[in-house]
Amino acid sequence: MQPKADLPSRDGELRSLSEFESRNILESYGIPVVAATLATTRQEAVEAAAGTGYPVVLKGCGADLPHKSEAGAVKPNLTTDAEVAAALTAIETAAAGALDGILVQPQIKGTRELVAGMIRDPQFGPCVMFGLGGIFTEVLDDVAFRIAPLSERDAFAMMDSIRGSAILGPVRGTAPADRSALSRTLVALGRIGLENDQIEAIDVNPLLLQENGTPIAVDAAIWLTR
């Protein structure tokens, strides 16, 4: 099948795309993702931070850096030029040799953390995953799967099928989740899987719900088929 996403061509052994490459593919499928600038010099990074508007997040960006938080390559809540400069030094040290550049993004304030993704199951092919995100993904393991392609009805039923689905309602004064936007995201993840055989898995964690209930992907990783 001809790939529909604009996948970077790479040689040999590569297993995962950089966050920047990953987010661009999601964005091309209409999934809401946080704005990002990829800076390749310190100077570009400082300018991008100021241009984005504080607070910002800096992330070391490179293929094969999917676990960048654990690697010490994510610096959130930076509010001044000086903090940005210090963060750049720290990331360059932590991820030395694996960097394509530095990702500069606005700091998003989310009220609820969800997770979404796509896996290629050996029996069923592309399947979409959705559930509680962040630390709850590991603690509660509250996720549901559906076989792609998803209809809008499948996506809505999927949201209701997790045990913690009440988190999508109006919780503690926050607006209810924009279920239509969430459903478009889940449908799109299935489409990416169906249209791109060389994508093995997608992980969007967290998929944040903002105060007004709209979802936005603040991190994304795409793994390629070996």
Add this chain to the structure above:
Amino acid sequence: MQRSSGLDAMLKPESIAVVGASRDKPGASWVDMFGQLVEFGYRGRLYPINPKADVIRGHKAYAGLPDLPEQVDLVIIGLSAPIVPSILRDCVATGNRNVHIFSAGFGETGEDEGKALQEEITKIAVEGGLRVIGPNSMGVFSPRLRLVTWAGAPEAIGSVGILTQSGGFADGILGYGSQIGLSFSTVVNYGTGLTVDASDLVEYLSEDPETDTIGVYLEGVADGRRLFEAVARTTPDKPVVMVKPGASRAARRTAASHTGSLAGDDRIWQGFFAQSGAIRVDSVQDMAHTIDALRRLPRPVGNRVAIIGTGGGSSVVAADACSRAGLDVPPISVEGRAELRKTIPAAGNIITNPVDAHDVMTDPAQMPPVLEALSSQDYLDMVVVYFHVDWMYDVAPDRIAALATFLAESGSDYMNGKPLVATWRSYRSGLEYRQVIRVMQETLIAGGIPLFPDIDSTARTLARLADYSAFVASAKAT
């Protein structure tokens, strides 16, 4: 002559050869497939193959497939695994394309010799264009053709089709299903499913005019997506009720050694059920009761149930059972209570939901207006009549049969097109109780009123019925 459509000829064969037919001896043992075919009275042409016999059970015996006077619709192989490859080569050479391998001892053993044999027969079957069910399978049961290769199959002809990887499950659903009034069109135990698998069989039963409801026992499938699409195409018109074990690690391990199946991630199977409209059940009994309810009952428009019975504690427990299963047990409205009060006396009767009414349960004359009142409430979709056998018997031994007879003969007339089912409880050991229970069961089954063995299975089944009904409504709407 061999017919063109492969699976049709294979599952409704007009001629069968049994390779490895046992020589004559009194009584058919459970492994004597040829003997079982003869004793059950198979209607087609039968050819036993055994080079050491001239005649078996009155049928001329042949030395091998090349000696047969015609190509047959189905070849059954009952010889030990190492001999199977050479028989399959004979099938290819003689143009006998439809094969049922009864023998076990292939890939499912997990041992090198079995795996090598499985690879060998797969290659022969694929290259030779053979349609093969098994190995490790009991094969095909068709009461219409009087075709069966195992003992104890029921004689009744019906319209429930079953496909199963497990032979024990086939035997179980036939046995329990028959007890509650189900009868069958075709049952296929396909075992490992060498070149004919669950997807082919779902597609076949989906198109089969003699089958109106499909039951599936499946441990795993090679091409899940194909099965998913086959099932999803079927469910809007024909319900598919399915046991898919493997939610636990222990079950997945056991499935791997039983049928060599990859059970898969159960969370994805949950998606399979939600999206395809297949109805998931967990046991032989659950499947039988669910199929029974689907076939006999009108489709409910919602999941709201009324229960009429007797006993305070059991009413509370029943309400919980329904809620747990996903049913709603709404309170009776003021108007509804007033309507019921016209029939039900106040003393000792509590008109809420569940309705706890001694008088109604022991006086069949009160039941028609009560069913009419409950079924005419627009917030109620289904009604359960809950027999308290021990207490009803004590009031008067004939009350149970009287109520069952009323429900069987005319209960549905008072339901405004809504489903009516029954369940019961009895905790005493006396034979007199067993006797009235038997009469109650036979009367209700004969009258087409689904009867469940306990309130939990009642609740589970009605919840599935409501879910399926909603699925069909939304599938037809889009």
